[in-house]
Amino acid sequence: MMAPRFPLWRLGTLTLLAPNRAAVLTAVLGTALVMAAMLLSVTLGEPGLSLSGLVQVLGGEASPYDHWLLWQSRLPRALCALGVGVALGVSGAVFQSLSRNPLGSPDIIGVNTGASAGTLLWLMFLPAWPMFWGGLLGAVAVLVLLLPGLERSGRLSRNLVLMGVAINAFALALVQFVLTLVQREQAQQMLGYLSGSLAHKDWQQVALIGMTLAMALPGLLLLSRRLTLLTLGGEMAQGVGAGVRQTRLVALLLATVLALGAVLCAGPVAFVALVAPHLARWGSHSPALLRSGLIGALLLLGADTVTLMLPGVHRLPVGVLTALLGGSYLAWILFAGLFRSRSQARAGL
Amino acid sequence: MMRTSTDRAASGVMSTGWILLGLLALLLGLVVMNLLWGARMLSPVWLMHMFEPPGDRHELLVLQARAPRVLAGVLAGMALAVAGTVIQALCRNPLADPGLLGVNAGASASLVTLSLLPFASEWGVFWQALPGALLASAFVYALSQVQSALGQAQAPVRLILAGAAISAVLGAYVQARVLLNPQLFDGFRYWMAGSLSGLGWSEVNALWPYLVPAGLMLVLLAPGLNLLLLDRSTAVSLGMSLQRHTILAWLSATLLCAAATSVVGPLAFVGLAAGHLARAWLPMSFRVLLPGAALAGGILVLSADLLARVLLPPRELLTGIMIALLGAPFLYSAARTAGEYKAS
Numbered sequence: 001m002m003a004p005r006f007p008l009w010r011l012g013t014l015t016l017l018a019p020n021r022a023a024v025l026t027a028v029l030g031t032a033l034v035m036a037a038m039l040l041s042v043t044l045g046e047p048g049l050s051l052s053g054l055v056q057v058l059g060g061e062a063s064p065y066d067h068w069l070l071w072q073s074r075l076p077r078a079l080c081a082l083g084v085g086v087a088l089g090v091s092g093a094v095f096q097s098l099s100r101n102p103l104g105s106p107d108i109i110g111v112n113t114g115a116s117a118g119t120l121l122w123l124m125f126l127p128a129w130p131m132f133w134g135g136l137l138g139a140v141a142v143l144v145l146l147l148p149g150l151e152r153s154g155r156l157s158r159n160l161v162l163m164g165v166a167i168n169a170f171a172l173a174l175v176q177f178v179l180t181l182v183q184r185e186q187a188q189q190m191l192g193y194l195s196g197s198l199a200h201k202d203w204q205q206v207a208l209i210g211m212t213l214a215m216a217l218p219g220l221l222l223l224s225r226r227l228t229l230l231t232l233g234g235e236m237a238q239g240v241g242a243g244v245r246q247t248r249l250v251a252l253l254l255a256t257v258l259a260l261g262a263v264l265c266a267g268p269v270a271f272v273a274l275v276a277p278h279l280a281r282w283g284s285h286s287p288a289l290l291r292s293g294l295i296g297a298l299l300l301l302g303a304d305t306v307t308l309m310l311p312g313v314h315r316l317p318v319g320v321l322t323a324l325l326g327g328s329y330l331a332w333i334l335f336a337g338l339f340r341s342r343s344q345a346r347a348g349l
Numbered sequence: 350m351m352r353t354s355t356d357r358a359a360s361g362v363m364s365t366g367w368i369l370l371g372l373l374a375l376l377l378g379l380v381v382m383n384l385l386w387g388a389r390m391l392s393p394v395w396l397m398h399m400f401e402p403p404g405d406r407h408e409l410l411v412l413q414a415r416a417p418r419v420l421a422g423v424l425a426g427m428a429l430a431v432a433g434t435v436i437q438a439l440c441r442n443p444l445a446d447p448g449l450l451g452v453n454a455g456a457s458a459s460l461v462t463l464s465l466l467p468f469a470s471e472w473g474v475f476w477q478a479l480p481g482a483l484l485a486s487a488f489v490y491a492l493s494q495v496q497s498a499l500g501q502a503q504a505p506v507r508l509i510l511a512g513a514a515i516s517a518v519l520g521a522y523v524q525a526r527v528l529l530n531p532q533l534f535d536g537f538r539y540w541m542a543g544s545l546s547g548l549g550w551s552e553v554n555a556l557w558p559y560l561v562p563a564g565l566m567l568v569l570l571a572p573g574l575n576l577l578l579l580d581r582s583t584a585v586s587l588g589m590s591l592q593r594h595t596i597l598a599w600l601s602a603t604l605l606c607a608a609a610t611s612v613v614g615p616l617a618f619v620g621l622a623a624g625h626l627a628r629a630w631l632p633m634s635f636r637v638l639l640p641g642a643a644l645a646g647g648i649l650v651l652s653a654d655l656l657a658r659v660l661l662p663p664r665e666l667l668t669g670i671m672i673a674l675l676g677a678p679f680l681y682s683a684a685r686t687a688g689e690y691k692a693s
Binding site (some may be wrong): 103148149161162163165166167170173174176177179180181184188192195223271314317319320328329 | 515522529678
């Protein structure tokens with residue numbers, strides 16, 4: 001926030017998109033890192049596509065199998081990981097800054113679980129209709145249940161997250177309800193989807209997550225300065241002139257759309273939305289939406305590459321890996337938070 | 350709160366006794382309903398012949414197959430409720446619940462680990478579940494001790510969130526094990542959600558040898574627990590060894606959770622809701638609170654099981670799912686008015 005701005009970039013609201021040197025640096029570095037991670041994700045793992053094979057495919061002189069492998073299997077998968085990672089990272093940053101609680105990310109307060117419960121119930125009872133609507137209904141229902149927690153400015157952060165934990169448990173019970181009603185094979189398939197998986201992605205899913213990002217990301221970036229103000233607290237933000245309620249509602253809606261898109265594309269991948277904003281906040285206090293999105297993409301690409309490289313016949317869904325890593329990280333910050341000074345602990349975790 | 354506590358003092362022992370009696374009557378009524386109702390409704394006449402050899406009277410067969418299930422449900426509910434009430438007092442946290450704090454998830458995690466290891470596959474389910482439950486509860490205990498040492502006892506939510514984190518990690522681990530072993534998946538699909546179906550006398554026999562000593566231990570500790578509700582320094586000055594009481598009570602509660610979880614699966618919310626109800630209705634003394642909570646826990650599990658069996662006949666919902674569907678709204682409304690643990 002305090003770094004000197006590029007005078008050239010100050011074009012009204014667009015200053016927010018490229019406000020300062022640090023942001024430009026982040027963008028350049030982040031793009032380079034994401035490109036490198038994509039390259040790794042496409043070339044590493046089984047079944048493999050070597051670097052020279054990749055060059056051959058791009059030159060148009062490879063075997064049809066390699067061609068298929070890149071264009072129909074690995075590239076859509078990597079792009080899905082990229083899009084879902086960005087969506088989760090940004091959505092997590094918005095939820096955390098709105099709830100003023102580092103734990104208030106969509107995967108803990110039930111948005112992801114709600115969307116997947118909606119999807120599964122829809123699949124059970126209305127299989128003829130696109131399951132998108134089920135996910136939307138589920139996510140919106142969770143949002144409506146969370147709204148009473150947002151209105152009370154005083155005790156907002158604590159109870160919002162706890163209410164979310166309750167909603168999450170309820171949605172999880174619904175998911176388990178569906179799981180026990182279907183056949184064994186279908187249940188195991190659903191369980192794979194429910195832990196968040198990037199296997200078998202095609203261009204349709206890439207288009208889905210791309211459209212989601214196109215819908216929600218620009219609006220959130222335009223709102224990002226107001227969101228920074230909101231982290232100061234509702235009263236403070238109102239004093240500076242930010243429309244607190246409208247900003248909160250619009251930002252919540254857009255962040256929910258992002259989380260929903262991610263769930264529809266890859267299932268509820270756990271903890272990326274929680275961890276990415278934490279890492280993005282490292283060294284600064286602002287929510288840094290874009291940075292959080294980039295880190296989310298890097299995390300998911302990395303985790304997915306690791307699952308591709310793990311040996312074994314049964315491939316682990318990427319969500320299991322992110323849950324193990326992210327959950328351990330969460331346990332660590334909870335312990336670390338305890339040993340911080342009391343005033344900080346009261347303000348933060 | 351002052352008003353209600355004076356009310357309680359005025360109405361005295363009588364009303365407490367009536368409440369406990371009412372709970373007991375409700376529990377017995379639910380036991381009868383659970384025995385008679387289900388996919389096949391039975392006439393109460395059969396209860397008279399309950400203990401006769403069934404011969405070819407299939408109604409009696411159904412009745413006698415339901416009996417261990419009902420008994421195991423009551424025992425598990427009581428165990429979880431008592432454990433929840435004790436843990437709530439020890440953490441001074443009104444929202445504490447063995448399911449929410451990750452103790453049940455610890456039991457599941459060690460169960461799926463040890464049941465596949467060659468040297469441990471012969472152990473009983475209880476012994477496979479116990480190490481994980483002990484580890485998880487030791488972790489939570491350490492966390493709550495650090496918390497109160499740092500003077501953050503007024504932040505009940507943080508402990509619950511730590512429990513949610515532990516549960517999430519362990520849950521992911523269980524999921525990974527289960528996804529990688531299809532045969533494990535088959536056996537654990539129902540157990541993971543918490544289920545009373547298929548419980549027989551062998552499960553009941555596996556349950557009570559652990560529940561009875563742990564429950565007795567807690568009853569013996571009740572006066573000490575009452576003192577623990579006071580200020581810590583007051584408790585010490587009244588001549589109580591704080592450390593020993595706390596650790597014994599915590600161990601017994603963990604034992605209760607591990608035994609219940611190993612038989613019926615990880616049921617959440619029973620401890621939370623039963624402890625909450627008991628504290629709302631009964632005077633703040635563990636000699637009354639523990640039996641009250643135990644009765645409430647049995648009632649909760651039995652009514653959830655009854656609903657699970659009669660809602661969608663002939664299908665049967667899983668009890669754990671029903672309990673979560675009933676208990677989550679409870680936590681939701683408690684969260685909207687979350688306060689501190691009331692020790693008066």
